[in-house]
Amino acid sequence: MTRYLFGQVFSLVLTLWVVLTLVFLAVRALPGDAATIMGGIDSSAASIAEMRQALGLAATLGEQYIGFLGDLVKGDMGDSIRERRPVSAVLLDRVPVTLTLAAMAFVISLVFGLGLGLLAGLRPGGFFDKLTTGFATVALSLPEFWFGFILILVFAVQLGWFPVLGLPPTGLSLRSSWHLLLPAVTLAIPRAAQLARLGRARVLEERSSDYVRTARSKGLSAGSVGRHIASNALPGVVPLLALELGGLLTGTIVVEQVFGLPGLGATLLGGISARDYPVVQGVTILAVAIYVGVNWLADVTQLVADPRLRAPT
Amino acid sequence: MKLKILVAVALSAVLGLASAQTLTMAMAAQPDTLDPQVTSATAAFQVSKSIYDTLVEVAQDGTIIPALAGTFSASDDGLSYTFNLVATSFHDGTPLDSTDVKATLERIMAEGTASPKRSEFAAITGIDTPDESTVVIHLSQPQPALLASLASGWGAILPSEKLAEGHDFGNAPVGTGAFVFQSWLRDNAITLSANPDYYKGAPQLAEVIIRFVPDPAIQLQGLLTGEFNVADTIAAADRELVESNPALTMVEEPSGLALVAAMNTRRPYLSDPRVRQAINLAVDSITVLEVAYAGGTPIGTFMEAGSPWLPDDIEPYGYDPEQARALLDEAGVPDGWTIDMPLPQPYDAHIQAGQMVQDYLREVGINAEIRIVEWGVWLSDVYGEARAFDITVIGHTGKLDPSGRLDGYGIESENYAGYDDPVTAELIAQGAREPDTAKRVELYGEALHRIHDAAPFIFFGTPARAYAKQTSVEGFWITPLLDSFDFRTATIND
Numbered sequence: 001m002t003r004y005l006f007g008q009v010f011s012l013v014l015t016l017w018v019v020l021t022l023v024f025l026a027v028r029a030l031p032g033d034a035a036t037i038m039g040g041i042d043s044s045a046a047s048i049a050e051m052r053q054a055l056g057l058a059a060t061l062g063e064q065y066i067g068f069l070g071d072l073v074k075g076d077m078g079d080s081i082r083e084r085r086p087v088s089a090v091l092l093d094r095v096p097v098t099l100t101l102a103a104m105a106f107v108i109s110l111v112f113g114l115g116l117g118l119l120a121g122l123r124p125g126g127f128f129d130k131l132t133t134g135f136a137t138v139a140l141s142l143p144e145f146w147f148g149f150i151l152i153l154v155f156a157v158q159l160g161w162f163p164v165l166g167l168p169p170t171g172l173s174l175r176s177s178w179h180l181l182l183p184a185v186t187l188a189i190p191r192a193a194q195l196a197r198l199g200r201a202r203v204l205e206e207r208s209s210d211y212v213r214t215a216r217s218k219g220l221s222a223g224s225v226g227r228h229i230a231s232n233a234l235p236g237v238v239p240l241l242a243l244e245l246g247g248l249l250t251g252t253i254v255v256e257q258v259f260g261l262p263g264l265g266a267t268l269l270g271g272i273s274a275r276d277y278p279v280v281q282g283v284t285i286l287a288v289a290i291y292v293g294v295n296w297l298a299d300v301t302q303l304v305a306d307p308r309l310r311a312p313t
Numbered sequence: 314m315k316l317k318i319l320v321a322v323a324l325s326a327v328l329g330l331a332s333a334q335t336l337t338m339a340m341a342a343q344p345d346t347l348d349p350q351v352t353s354a355t356a357a358f359q360v361s362k363s364i365y366d367t368l369v370e371v372a373q374d375g376t377i378i379p380a381l382a383g384t385f386s387a388s389d390d391g392l393s394y395t396f397n398l399v400a401t402s403f404h405d406g407t408p409l410d411s412t413d414v415k416a417t418l419e420r421i422m423a424e425g426t427a428s429p430k431r432s433e434f435a436a437i438t439g440i441d442t443p444d445e446s447t448v449v450i451h452l453s454q455p456q457p458a459l460l461a462s463l464a465s466g467w468g469a470i471l472p473s474e475k476l477a478e479g480h481d482f483g484n485a486p487v488g489t490g491a492f493v494f495q496s497w498l499r500d501n502a503i504t505l506s507a508n509p510d511y512y513k514g515a516p517q518l519a520e521v522i523i524r525f526v527p528d529p530a531i532q533l534q535g536l537l538t539g540e541f542n543v544a545d546t547i548a549a550a551d552r553e554l555v556e557s558n559p560a561l562t563m564v565e566e567p568s569g570l571a572l573v574a575a576m577n578t579r580r581p582y583l584s585d586p587r588v589r590q591a592i593n594l595a596v597d598s599i600t601v602l603e604v605a606y607a608g609g610t611p612i613g614t615f616m617e618a619g620s621p622w623l624p625d626d627i628e629p630y631g632y633d634p635e636q637a638r639a640l641l642d643e644a645g646v647p648d649g650w651t652i653d654m655p656l657p658q659p660y661d662a663h664i665q666a667g668q669m670v671q672d673y674l675r676e677v678g679i680n681a682e683i684r685i686v687e688w689g690v691w692l693s694d695v696y697g698e699a700r701a702f703d704i705t706v707i708g709h710t711g712k713l714d715p716s717g718r719l720d721g722y723g724i725e726s727e728n729y730a731g732y733d734d735p736v737t738a739e740l741i742a743q744g745a746r747e748p749d750t751a752k753r754v755e756l757y758g759e760a761l762h763r764i765h766d767a768a769p770f771i772f773f774g775t776p777a778r779a780y781a782k783q784t785s786v787e788g789f790w791i792t793p794l795l796d797s798f799d800f801r802t803a804t805i806n807d
Contacts (some may be wrong), residue, residue, distance in 0.1 A: 055427075
């Protein structure tokens, strides 16, 4: 058990270090730096050089890398160049929005997507089956941001049920989280489609297996058979769920742009445009941690859901 | 009697409710910081305008009028300026006095602050504070542009006690302005509340909320649902929608923008003025203005249309492809000459203009290869040391003083076009030092003539500034040339 945990931690640290180094180099390979951006078109070369010096960007790549790693080991992600305050504060401000959005989208895609898929698989050729196939085709062919605009047009502009922007100016609170429903649905649609197709496929697989025939011939009700099928179909879906959560995070970048949400996606985009290296690095750290964490959670869930995996070999 | 009291109470309650107005404005760009001394971004000053005040400010007609300095005067030799401060306080309660002005100016002049506008105050040799309400600024040479610099957003006066403490003005601004900073939720909104003790009279709005909405389509939607009262970016294609809606108004007013296609005069063939003139003649600037920028007034040199500094006798180049081809032949430009045109991705209008330029140039045998690049890459290519471009399209915002626009032109290393002409450079430098306005007009006029002849740019013109608001919003205005937002007299009349 200790060896397993140690292995997990080591793998996390290694992944983090490799990804961080790549991002560190990639973002500095972009032409222009924060001083260039801040200087804009109205500053002289001399004042841009002054700003570069004041921001610590004039140091060599090696010096910056050592400085960055050294601070990171002490738990310091540095200060955002653009916001002139600690990166940790910047991320802390944005994480709740993205997490709430992702969580809502995850639940919606799980309930509707998987639910739809299971129902479709249990009655092939039936109403839900046709609905699922149609929905999945449409949802996976059209771009996410298009759904976002349509939802805004219908529910915010025409019906006035929702505000146009994802959050009120006072930010995220329990009361304002319903504002996130439109962006969460937008985010959920492609994942729901994937889960629907997968759920349907898994159920169809299970339907043709021996134990189902046995159960039916024993005279078990359709409902009981259905429950057996579903509980056997689910473990196969778990790995995809983990991947989906990762996909949700990247999806938030687009959705946050459309709905003007102050989340991690907006921070990352803004950080890249402004060449705010510490922020880009900080978001990377967070993203890697989340991905690795979610995959670990998926592994554990798999173990719990499928007793066969727990048996010693 | 009781009825009268009841009515009076009810009336004041209703009036009280009616006067608690909040104006929500949608802005596409976001400030990088609210510290006026460490940025040059227009978006930053658009917001900080409401929080801080300057010694002098720009009125709606473009003239410089008293602000925190109730009266001001310059000495005859132009080497010292005296400002007499009004009695007012900062939002933290500390009264405004001459030490605040001195501390503010010293900070923007300090190397450690690394202000992009530091050079505008370089001529200041000393700041005297003979008493609490008087400031005397001494210069090493006459600088007629000083008032313009002090009227700009970066001339905002900061409280000296907070300066001494190293206060973080970037995230928690404290000024004397008409609105008090409440909160800044990054990528979301900035909330300001009215300053009831504002020295020019308390604003009628109780609150201003500035929301950051990068997408013009969403800005329009918000305007339609009433979520936004003013929207600063409306796509040209949507203007008709706004104009045809009685609840909305499209505001078009003169801007100070000079739209140009800059040429890298260090490059082969582009170093020849005949080639640059030919390129000007090959492009129909009026059509480019109409199609890409929804109209505007053409210009013939590097100064916005309608500027008092623009000589009357400078004609735009006009459209003459025949003459263009003749000049290109004369200069020995081979047919099919290929040039590199990077265009800035965030600006659809510039991209469209660039594509039109490419079409026009093809007609005269020049092959312009377009690269649409991200803003940071564009800045690095065009303004960075590499100067990796042949031609590009951009707009230069208006400046309060011609020196703000023209400084550096004529000195190869100081302007991105690499335009090198010692005579022009000397005229511009003299103009910056000349205290007599009539002589300045002459000096700059001559320089602008020379710039027209040398044609380092294709001169397109000056478009109108356009933004949309709900018709019920009145009294909101955008500062001429500085383009900052002024909410001090704004109201919403339902």
